[in-house]
Amino acid sequence: MTATSAPAPPAAPAPARARRPRRRVDWGKYVTWAVIAWLLSPIAFMIVFSFNDIKGRHNVTWQGFTLHWYADALAYPDLTQALVNSLLIALLTMVFAGLLGGLLGLALGRYTFRGQGATDLVMFSAISAPEVVMGAGLLSMFLTMNIATGFWTIVVSHVMFSVSFVAITVRARVLALDPALEEAARDLGASAWTTFRLVTLPMLAPALMAGGLIAFVLSIDDYIITTFVSGNTSTFPLWIWGTTRVGTPPQVNVMGTLIFAVGVLLAVVNAAMARRRA
Amino acid sequence: MSRIDRALLRGMTRARMSRRGLLGAAGLAAAGAALTGCGVGGQGAGKAPESEDFWAGKESNGKLRFANWPLYMDAERTQLKEFTEATGVKVDYDEAVQENHSFFGKIQPKLADGESIGYDLMVLSTGIELAKLVELGYLAPLDHTKMPNFSDYAGDKYQDPSYDPGNRFTVPYTSGITGIAYNPDYVDREITSIADLWRPEFEGKVGMMADPQEIANFALLLNGVAPADSTEQDWEKAADKLKEQRDKGIVRRYYQQDYIQPLTNGDVWLSMAWSGDVFQQNAEEGAGLEFVVPEEGATLWSDLMMIPRTAANPVDALMLMDFLYEPDVAAGLAEYINYIPPVPEVQNILEEKAADASGEEKEFLEDLVGSPLVFPTDEDYTKLHNYVPLSVDQEESFSPLFLSVTQS
Amino acid sequence: MTDERRPRLATRAAPYLLVAPAWLWLALFFVVPIATILSMSLMSGNLYDGYSLTWEFGNYAAAVGTYWEQIGRSLLYGACATVLCILIGYPCAYWIAFRGGAYKNVYLLLLLLPMFVSFVLRTISWKAFLADQGIILGTLKGIGLLPDGAYVLNSAPAVVFGLAYNFLPFMVLPVYAVLERMDHRVVEAARDLYAGPVRAFTRVVLPMSLPGVFAGVIMTFIPTSADYVNATVLGGAHNTMVGKVIESQYLVNNAYPMAASITFVLMAVLLVGIFSYARALGTDRVMEASAR
Numbered sequence: 016m017t018a019t020s021a022p023a024p025p026a027a028p029a030p031a032r033a034r035r036p037r038r039r040v041d042w043g044k045y046v047t048w049a050v051i052a053w054l055l056s057p058i059a060f061m062i063v064f065s066f067n068d069i070k071g072r073h074n075v076t077w078q079g080f081t082l083h084w085y086a087d088a089l090a091y092p093d094l095t096q097a098l099v100n101s102l103l104i105a106l107l108t109m110v111f112a113g114l115l116g117g118l119l120g121l122a123l124g125r126y127t128f129r130g131q132g133a134t135d136l137v138m139f140s141a142i143s144a145p146e147v148v149m150g151a152g153l154l155s156m157f158l159t160m161n162i163a164t165g166f167w168t169i170v171v172s173h174v175m176f177s178v179s180f181v182a183i184t185v186r187a188r189v190l191a192l193d194p195a196l197e198e199a200a201r202d203l204g205a206s207a208w209t210t211f212r213l214v215t216l217p218m219l220a221p222a223l224m225a226g227g228l229i230a231f232v233l234s235i236d237d238y239i240i241t242t243f244v245s246g247n248t249s250t251f252p253l254w255i256w257g258t259t260r261v262g263t264p265p266q267v268n269v270m271g272t273l274i275f276a277v278g279v280l281l282a283v284v285n286a287a288m289a290r291r292r293a
Numbered sequence: 294m295s296r297i298d299r300a301l302l303r304g305m306t307r308a309r310m311s312r313r314g315l316l317g318a319a320g321l322a323a324a325g326a327a328l329t330g331c332g333v334g335g336q337g338a339g340k341a342p343e344s345e346d347f348w349a350g351k352e353s354n355g356k357l358r359f360a361n362w363p364l365y366m367d368a369e370r371t372q373l374k375e376f377t378e379a380t381g382v383k384v385d386y387d388e389a390v391q392e393n394h395s396f397f398g399k400i401q402p403k404l405a406d407g408e409s410i411g412y413d414l415m416v417l418s419t420g421i422e423l424a425k426l427v428e429l430g431y432l433a434p435l436d437h438t439k440m441p442n443f444s445d446y447a448g449d450k451y452q453d454p455s456y457d458p459g460n461r462f463t464v465p466y467t468s469g470i471t472g473i474a475y476n477p478d479y480v481d482r483e484i485t486s487i488a489d490l491w492r493p494e495f496e497g498k499v500g501m502m503a504d505p506q507e508i509a510n511f512a513l514l515l516n517g518v519a520p521a522d523s524t525e526q527d528w529e530k531a532a533d534k535l536k537e538q539r540d541k542g543i544v545r546r547y548y549q550q551d552y553i554q555p556l557t558n559g560d561v562w563l564s565m566a567w568s569g570d571v572f573q574q575n576a577e578e579g580a581g582l583e584f585v586v587p588e589e590g591a592t593l594w595s596d597l598m599m600i601p602r603t604a605a606n607p608v609d610a611l612m613l614m615d616f617l618y619e620p621d622v623a624a625g626l627a628e629y630i631n632y633i634p635p636v637p638e639v640q641n642i643l644e645e646k647a648a649d650a651s652g653e654e655k656e657f658l659e660d661l662v663g664s665p666l667v668f669p670t671d672e673d674y675t676k677l678h679n680y681v682p683l684s685v686d687q688e689e690s691f692s693p694l695f696l697s698v699t700q701s
Numbered sequence: 702m703t704d705e706r707r708p709r710l711a712t713r714a715a716p717y718l719l720v721a722p723a724w725l726w727l728a729l730f731f732v733v734p735i736a737t738i739l740s741m742s743l744m745s746g747n748l749y750d751g752y753s754l755t756w757e758f759g760n761y762a763a764a765v766g767t768y769w770e771q772i773g774r775s776l777l778y779g780a781c782a783t784v785l786c787i788l789i790g791y792p793c794a795y796w797i798a799f800r801g802g803a804y805k806n807v808y809l810l811l812l813l814l815p816m817f818v819s820f821v822l823r824t825i826s827w828k829a830f831l832a833d834q835g836i837i838l839g840t841l842k843g844i845g846l847l848p849d850g851a852y853v854l855n856s857a858p859a860v861v862f863g864l865a866y867n868f869l870p871f872m873v874l875p876v877y878a879v880l881e882r883m884d885h886r887v888v889e890a891a892r893d894l895y896a897g898p899v900r901a902f903t904r905v906v907l908p909m910s911l912p913g914v915f916a917g918v919i920m921t922f923i924p925t926s927a928d929y930v931n932a933t934v935l936g937g938a939h940n941t942m943v944g945k946v947i948e949s950q951y952l953v954n955n956a957y958p959m960a961a962s963i964t965f966v967l968m969a970v971l972l973v974g975i976f977s978y979a980r981a982l983g984t985d986r987v988m989e990a991s992a993r
Contacts, residue, residue, distance in 0.1 A: 043796030050793050051811045054869065057826030058818050071577030072364070073554045075829045090368060093388050115723040122719035134720065141731050143919055145927030145971065147944040151964040152734030154951055155741045158333050163403060175730040178723055238821050238930060239944070243951065247389060247399055247411055252821045257391040259825060259934070260550035261363050271822050278817030282810060333744070333752040333957060394953035401748075401955065497852060501938075544938040546855045560833045560854060689747070692954065700941045700949065701770065 065268035072262030084265040097254035108173040108234040113227040116181025124189025138179040150243030164246035173234040181226030188222030344434040357609035360389040360412040397422040404431040414610035432462040433600040442618035451635040463597035465635040472591045474566035500564030503547035505695035514589040547699040568666040569632035593677040742961035764962035775942040779926025782864035790872035798880035855937030863931035872917040879913030
């Protein structure tokens, strides 16, 4: 890897290329594709092994093809419950973080106000603080306040760490908006609320959707903070972690594959829509 | 997608910090400290009530919630269905226990507040957590007048054990041996002793357990000390022995329970292991692993059923506890989990079943009945030791000592 | 005319109203918890009698004295993983930004795809890949490139590898964002000026992209050095990271003050690290440059 990073990858903007001789090897391309292959290889493994016809408890060596695990995806009620919990938590996080983060992002992008610096600082800290520190802090607080941990403490914590991501996404969109559109609406006699509802909100919708999606993904994937605040509630990552002791059943691969497929689908749809709007 | 990312990135790279903002945050933090008060409530050691007091006026509610370890009952929950058929009591079964420590950590705050933990029956192992639960008065005393099956069918070794005299709070769900397993594909000689786990020729190929008690037991036995009679000095010597093994690079990893797959595919060649895991792996995947009770001795542990004092349906829990001691039911359990059943009668029942069975099932049942991993011989039993008995005070020096071995 | 006044008042209050809910949430569930760590780290007592705030500063000495090795190791692994991320991620971001053409977004999407699979599941998958007789090592041993006893799984390199794998996108994205905004004409001018792609890169492109690298370093170094999932799954007998210690002190040993002290030490070390890092690079310049 070092060999590929030391020499400068050939940067040849289009006009320059006309004057210079063509480069022979495009190293950057190979590096990029190698990195992509590297990143995707465990996922390929997960998908392939969701079709593995294993006899025992351990899903690590290939033993033949089967669709059995897809038909029997709900064989473990605890796994199903954990997944349902994860989805519910992620949805609630999406809604709450979307709402709070949307308002915050709107304010940050639209107004200058006292406390903006502090807000930036807190948001930046909440994004970059290590998960183990946030988890430890939340648990410490729940302990000192004598609050039992469980489903709702997970939701509260997930909203906390995803709200800044939503706010940032929305703020960027607000900054990019053309204020002339809203002025025009005002000039045409729309009230502040009507302007917001009919002009501002639709323009913010893509950013809100994107922010909500980020919140959803962050929530459903979270392991470290969730372990600290979960009490007796299990989530998908926690359940997987538990099974690593005794052998992770192929149903986990099945659900992982399905979630991955839905994620890819959403991303592709989102990208297609963005392209059409553009 | 790309749109999100770019927006996100812009935000990420746009952080601005001001000294004033920092000060403001610090002030807020101070306020926070004041807000949250200054203390965590104590768990105050309560005394367990006498059996009659506890059970007075308690009746069956027709349901209960059962927290158990993963893979401790088949996916159909056959035994629970039988129980519901026999008694009409419905059971919510939850594979909630994955580790003694962490499960205890989760339920302990609720028990301290006298709140229900959401379970009426739970299974935890012999060990530190059990001592804590008893000492803190968190367990309901069992009413043995309502447990005829237990007194009739439980094996002698499981009645009146040293860790819970008179079975006051617990009865075994299943038991097992902690011994050594090795993979003959990689180890070309017979392994017979704990000392083999310290041999430099196996550098990087030895698996040890992460549990403080388990590794303490093995090091004590290696030093020729019976865990049950060990002193604090013995512990320190044992910890030194373990650190020596670790620092020489002999230990590949300290495993929770996930040593069995690495053992099968050759990441480790020999490892501390639990009897039932090895039996299961051989039966299911034909792994061909060997399990030995080392000559220095090994330990016998039990996973115990117990009722938290705050249980909402203790009578139903007691009923299920006793039901699982009916020999036919116990045989069904043993057939699935492959650990040592506390009901000796099970061996005969499975023997008869094997005689009537055919094909693969017959083969499996014969293996099971004949296996010293599931039905240890009397000779094995003489080599099996109990755990280090720990009071809560002793535990405060014991655990950190051995955690400093495994968590480094 | 009364209509003129009302919106103005509303406008003045508006930002505060909009910000209030999120502020409240972050104050309550981010700032207060962090403060609680501080107060808890100064408590003493035990699980049975409870813990109370006694300003027990000795907790810190005990935390550092017992766990300095794990803390140091975490920072080291985090730093190694971060460097690895730069070495791998920079060329990647560079190529996508300058040569990705119409497919830039597709490449970015491909880089982000793994995020749709649970972090825990991704990490566990590596165990099978890195097994002693697995696809990679088994093959290398088969053709005699590695001695039979060699292994990768359960070692420090495996942990660093896992960390770099899981956090690479956090390096690529900020670097990409900066490079992508760069004016291509500047790059072109630089090439004419310095007469060579290498010097054009080191004199112009690299310095201009530093803010992205800076952001990337923060986004990778902090989470990698505090992570314990990779060390637990891919590490061996002597690779415990401080996050694991914190987790087990909280959830297993219920030794809250000790746990809080270690957490606070970790946090302090990371903060000091970031600020001195920012200082060395010139905070204002970096921050200004990274602000769009």
